[in-house]
Amino acid sequence: MTPDNHPVAADRLTLADPDTPFAVVDVRRTRRNIGRLAARADRLGVALRPHVKTAKSLDVAALLHEGAKPCPVTVSTLAEAEAFAEGGYNDITYAVGIDPHKLPRVLALSRRGVTLRVLLDSTEQAEFVADASRRAAIPVPAQIEIDCDGHRGGLRPDAPELPGIGRVLHEAGCLDGVLTHAGESYFAPTAEDQRLAALNERDSAVAAAGRLRSAGLPVATVSVGSTPTAHAAEDLTGVTELRAGNYVFFDLVMAGLGVCDLDDLALSVVVTVIGHRPEYGWIVTDGGWMAMSRDRGTAAQAQDQGYGLVADLSGALLPGLVMTAASQEHGTLTAREGVPLPDLPIGTRLRILPNHACATAAQHRGYHVVDGSRPTGEAPAVAGFWNRVSGW
Amino acid sequence: MTPDNHPVAADRLTLADPDTPFAVVDVRRTRRNIGRLAARADRLGVALRPHVKTAKSLDVAALLHEGAKPCPVTVSTLAEAEAFAEGGYNDITYAVGIDPHKLPRVLALSRRGVTLRVLLDSTEQAEFVADASRRAAIPVPAQIEIDCDGHRGGLRPDAPELPGIGRVLHEAGCLDGVLTHAGESYFAPTAEDQRLAALNERDSAVAAAGRLRSAGLPVATVSVGSTPTAHAAEDLTGVTELRAGNYVFFDLVMAGLGVCDLDDLALSVVVTVIGHRPEYGWIVTDGGWMAMSRDRGTAAQAQDQGYGLVADLSGALLPGLVMTAASQEHGTLTAREGVPLPDLPIGTRLRILPNHACATAAQHRGYHVVDGSRPTGEAPAVAGFWNRVSGW
Structure with a gap:
């Protein structure tokens, strides 16, 4: 996960390069989320203490x-x-x-x-x-x-x-x-x-x-x-x-409450397809609970999103595909009722949108940063690596 | 959580000293768990690859x-x-x-x-x-x-x-x-x-x-x-x-399966009482899911142990007391039906035994190590700090 692991020059790095799993922050969405609440606080006439x-x-x-x-x-x-x-x-x-x-x-x-x-x-x-x-x-x-x-x-x-x-x-x-x-x-x-x-x-x-x-x-x-x-x-x-606090990234719990839209979610985890179990309708990835956390916040909501929704590397959602099970370093993706399982070969990279940004972010030492400006289908460029504070 | 935070000389440190929450490994129990499986593998005539x-x-x-x-x-x-x-x-x-x-x-x-x-x-x-x-x-x-x-x-x-x-x-x-x-x-x-x-x-x-x-x-x-x-x-x-792998520490899921006893559990998290809500029957601690993980493995077992069982600082279980809720940095302890809530003043330190050692250990940068030899009621001496490998 550290930025040292990839042989690509830092200024040409994309989300296709670092070994998975790793956390990504979309800085364009983060800025928009921050701007939205700042404007609200202004209108309400209160100071903001994020x-x-x-x-x-x-x-x-x-x-x-x-x-x-x-x-x-x-x-x-x-x-x-x-x-x-x-x-x-x-x-x-x-x-x-x-x-x-x-x-x-x-x-x-x-x-x-x-x-x-x-x-x-x-x-x-x-x-x-x-x-x-x-x-x-x-x-x-x-x-x-x-x-x-x-x-x-x-x-x-x-x-x-x-x-x-x-x-x-x-x-x-x-x-x-x-x-x-x-x-x-x-x-x-x-x-x-x-x-x-x-x-x-x-x-x-x-x-x-x-x-x-x-x-x-x-x-x-x-x-x-x-x-x-x-x-x-x-x-x-x-x-x-x-x-x-959560609003800087938002997450599926907040989207489920209607506080934000799915395209406001600024944190995701990049994972790789490492196996297929067609007999069970499973796609297996290398992102388990170590990468996502055990948080199942949407289980209490009208729409249970499992361990997360699935997007392609550019951030476009794959409709109906859900991460439904997790072990330490394995995730299982399944399609919702009536949705065909997409063909995602071994090595395909995906981005999982988490239930709970606070919990998922805590599983990582930091974030690869993208600005969200690449067209759908392309691997977004990595603009940097931002460290997290950990421990107590 | 780092060993640098405490002003006590390293050779006199006990579990009463580092700021909470922090993870503890009981090395005596760990050794016993290791010895037990090594003896089994010997008897079965197979090599062990922990x-x-x-x-x-x-x-x-x-x-x-x-x-x-x-x-x-x-x-x-x-x-x-x-x-x-x-x-x-x-x-x-x-x-x-x-x-x-x-x-x-x-x-x-x-x-x-x-x-x-x-x-x-x-x-x-x-x-x-x-x-x-x-x-x-x-x-x-x-x-x-x-x-x-x-x-x-x-x-x-x-x-x-x-x-x-x-x-x-x-x-x-x-x-x-x-x-x-x-x-x-x-x-x-x-x-x-x-x-x-x-x-x-x-x-x-x-x-x-x-x-x-x-x-x-x-x-x-x-x-x-x-x-x-x-x-x-x-x-x-x-x-x-x-x-x-899990057997070095064991946990409540393994105890619930009968694979080990509660007194084989070698990993715990030290937390501090920071509040009381007698009207709800709650004791509030500074150990939430950030310290314990969101793992609720025992929820699927006959005896749901919440986020963990509660012991005193020496490791003696407080019967009937369970960590039943967690937010990021808050834990809630409640007593099981018919058990009176113990009197645990602000500042009391407790050890929480986790559902799933792999997930709880992953929330920490390392372990304070005790040898488990102090009498009940005394704060065990800390024999060292052991780092964990993190990331991918």
């Missing part, structure tokens, strides 16, 4: 601000925070509930001048953060996680302990605001459901901020977002920032 | 031959083949159907004196391998993949094209033998089913070898194996070598 957990790439993140100075970002690990701080990003929200053991790394970033916001939803964590901030004489900005839809962590907006937690943080100079994530919107099947999820997300965050303010506590940040709700919100009054 | 795709680690592989010279191995990627060749392993089978585009890397290893066997199941591939071998004047040893149970690739033992493929290979000096893998044995629920799967696996490989020999073709290698069948086989007459 979540970089999907691409985990400084190169992809650079497309978020094209030439301008680094934008605010959200991260899912301290390894991302450290890599992005190194890359010049100095306004970072670490949107996973803080583990007290990780505070030394948070403080180390703060000492370097990075504004690194942490998240918490308990008095215990607030006391840890307040104590660590006092001992270090560096107030760590903290947001209180609000649960808007019973998805995972957070306090309900009406939780009795909310003002008390706010006070513990405020007294140490740490209270920054509230944050919520409408995780259940990934299961909101219609545009109307997504619109309601966005409304509920906003109302939950604004209500929690209101309770803190009523208790005399200052709330600077009211942060909401998920890819579906960020694209469905119509009015974000009271919200100061919008977060979303 | 599959290194599970651990992908030269350090783990070193336990396979403890001080003796490198043993024959099976790999799932050329990146593994190259890393193991670099580590002194010179008898390697690449057990994924060969993509003609990858032959230059195969030949490069052959030129370095590594016996690298490739796998194929079509005349087309046989011709590619034969042609490439002739052009390079290096016969690439090839095995014909036999399908014993309709799992994925391979030719049925009675496939009409089998002798023809054998002949194409033989005429170029490439025919090495046959290989089969009872992939369906992962779904064979009882010991008797597994015994029958092993019998069928052996019979399929031996029948295919017999057909080639009847056609006047030499068959040196008759290779069979999967972790369940390797542990169930009673008579491997006609077989020359046994392959298995």
